[in-house]
Amino acid sequence: MQGLEANDAAARYIAERFGLGGRPERMVPVGGGEMGRVYRLDAAGAAWAVKELFRRTDEDRVARQVAFQDAAARCGIRAPANLSTVDGRHLCSLPAELGGATVRLCSWIDGHPVQTADPGLSEWVGSAIGRIHGLSYPADGADHDPWYDACPTPKRWEELIAAGDAGGADWVSAIRSRLGSLLSLADLVTPAEPTAMICWHLDLQPDNVTRERASDEYVLLDWDDSGPEMPDRVLAMALWDWHVHGDEIDIKGIQGTLAAYRRAGGHAELTGIESFTAIVASYLNYVFVQAERTLHAQLSLNRRRRAAAELQSSLANPPDPARLMSVLNVARAQI
Incomplete structure (x- = not known):
């Protein structure tokens, strides 16, 4: 498995699978860590976070995570929104010719890093x-x-x-x-x-x-x-x-x-x-x-x-x- 490549073909595939509509403008890597890599995808007049997952997971596990996140949101914890594919799945596997990566899609949060000494x-x-x-x-x-x-x-x-x-x-x-x-x-x-x-x-x-x-x-x-x-x-x-x-x-x-x-x-x-x-x-x-x-x-x-x-x-x-x-x-x- 090669991993996700931030090219037009991969961006179009992800946009289609998640039903974003329109032609994606760009997809660029913005960060990552031990568990995966994050890309910003601009499409349909909005920005989205594409998360390439390095560790194997499955729909049941992700569904539990999403349900927990939604419960936390109801008690006032702000978090990015999770998007589903057109067939109702949270995980999307790209074909081998596009790198074969497994990705998720979330809303993009335009924010700035925090410092531990920030007031409040x-x-x-x-x-x-x-x-x-x-x-x-x-x-x-x-x-x-x-x-x-x-x-x-x-x-x-x-x-x-x-x-x-x-x-x-x-x-x-x-x-x-x-x-x-x-x-x-x-x-x-x-x-x-x-x-x-x-x-x-x-x-x-x-x-x-x-x-x-x-x-x-x-x-x-x-x-x-x-x-x-x-x-x-x-x-x-x-x-x-x-x-x-x-x-x-x-x-x-x-x-x-x-x-x-x-x-x-x-x-x-x-x-x-x-x-x-x-x-x-x-x-x-x-x-x-x-x-x-x-x-x-x-x-x-x-x-x-x-x-x-x-x-x-x-x-x-x-x-x-x-x-x-x-x-x-x-x-x-x-x-």
Whole structure:
């Protein structure tokens, strides 16, 4: 599979499948990440976001995500609208001659990036989480992603290092020297409790929030990873992603987010270091996967270089227990 190419033929195919009408004017790449790539498609007098998906999914999973997003929208969470194809599907697979990619289509949000220090943003984050938690939206039928509560075993780390050695990878000494610390972090990871799960966005971090220019309102993007998680772990993820910047912990930001969370009906409390399981597990999995990707000859050179850069950055900034405990203590003092 080649992937989506931003050419006239692909743009016409997508516009026809989603019933946009008229001849599309242009389709250009505008961004992307681990899970896919985003293109802006101008057609029928409007702009649309085409999302090329890198990970396999299916209509049932996407339908659950859309239903959850719609429920969040009804309690005041702004998000892009999801469009269906002319035959009522959310997923569209392009033919092989157009790259064979699987895409979704959403409304385009004309916004600008947020900064974590923006006035009122900490409170918006807390309010958004509180309102969604207040829904207690059931996670029925969705599998919990082990990315958030399982991590590589010591044997897999040793195998990775051996593969890196054989491939002459630059990162081998860095991971080998940190292996003890990585395994100690893994000891903090505990299994999620299935009966405590609710549905959640799972990627509420600054890159996925934009401030719409026309309304000046915050909009939450990228709902594709939505799925089950425990409320306390969701709250811990948000406090870490929004208010920990290197060695600096934004205490006032944490306090503002928690206060807004409570006012909006949020009910979760951080129970201990185990509340940070999702942060720690996803960090360890991310480091492991980025190292693996640098060794995959079938990936493009750009993707391997990006993986190497992400690996280096991640190894330099682990979620160490001391900072996790600092965030926990601030949160407990707020109760």
